[in-house]
Amino acid sequence: MTSTSRPAWIEPPNPLVTAVKGILIGLILLVMIYPLAYVILNSFAAPEATTSAGLIPSEWSFSAYTTIFEGGVVLRSMIVSTVITLVGTALSLAVTATLAYGLTKTRQLPGVRAALYLVLLTMIFSAGIIPNYLVVKAFGLLDSYWALIVPVLASAFNVVVMRNFFMQLPRELFEAARMDGAGELSIFLKIVLPLSKAVLAVIGLFYAVSYWNSFFNAMLYLNDSSKWPIQLVLNSYVLQGSAMSSMNNTDMYNLPSSQAVQMAVVVMATVPILIVYPFLQKYFTKGVLTGAIKG
Known part of the structure; x- marks a missing residue:
């Protein structure tokens, strides 16, 4: 028995269960990461490009950070x-x-x-x-x-x-x-x-x-x-x-x-x-x- 083999008392993973777990983890990550990514990306958007609801703005600008630091x-x-x-x-x-x-x-x-x-x-x-x-x-x-x-x-x-x-x-x-x-x-x-x-x-x-x-x-x-x-x-x-x-x-x-x-x-x-x-x-x-x- 190799060191990477599964012990006899542990059943092999069910492919369907593994796939469902992967999908659930992916959905949880998406729900958690999407709002943060949306905020960060849109903070670099040009003022006229922030009216859209997309994740990636159409025009990029550092004007927002320039404004708050000024x-x-x-x-x-x-x-x-x-x-x-x-x-x-x-x-x-x-x-x-x-x-x-x-x-x-x-x-x-x-x-x-x-x-x-x-x-x-x-x-x-x-x-x-x-x-x-x-x-x-x-x-x-x-x-x-x-x-x-x-x-x-x-x-x-x-x-x-x-x-x-x-x-x-x-x-x-x-x-x-x-x-x-x-x-x-x-x-x-x-x-x-x-x-x-x-x-x-x-x-x-x-x-x-x-x-x-x-x-x-x-x-x-x-x-x-x-x-x-x-x-x-x-x-x-x-x-x-x-x-x-x-x-x-x-x-x-x-x-x-x-x-x-x-x-x-x-x-x-x-x-x-x-x-x-x-x-x-x-x-x-x-x-x-x-x-x-x-x-």
Whole structure:
């Protein structure tokens, strides 16, 4: 029996079933890829060519991207979203990893199990919009970028996943490090984190996507349009069709209400975060499944 032969207890695949599966997978891919391809291709269409409903425009042009970059609103909102995503993801990873490692000490430290129950409780019950708004207002975070970071700094789900991953690391390494005189901080920084690159990459991607797509919190806490992230600008221009004001709120201008410009704004808000996925795809199975199986 060759290495590529099928084991005797596994029946050979049915050609009809295989064909049906292939057709279904092809249809699913078409449904998922077609809208994205339509948006990207039509963002390069000339203004007079966007009235047609075809996938490929009849005339090509970079005028839509030239328009949105000359206006400055989209570019400014992209910078805002990028800074919020980078800073928020870094802080969230630091808080989540530290909290998750502390919650692994349920047998060593008193009160850790109670803290774990409190974290799990937040997965079931959460405060409403009004209490969250009042807390943000009480801390003076309204119209501040910190209002988009601090209230969502740590996710209970991500803490639990990372804690379960930490629980499966070899205990022998920790014991050997303690025998060599290493403290908990050294163990955490030099042993736990280097061995947890997979789960850190996955959780970091979760946080990055959340911060990049932050829309409701920005709409709730940011009254100054000059501080709007890209998702709020996208909503204001594409969905509501409202005019964009300049960032200094003195000179007013309107982006032309063409389909190509709207598609270009959608591309600018969507494609950057999609680029990150291929680089972190290899960590997903190990990072998420390993952290969710046990604990």
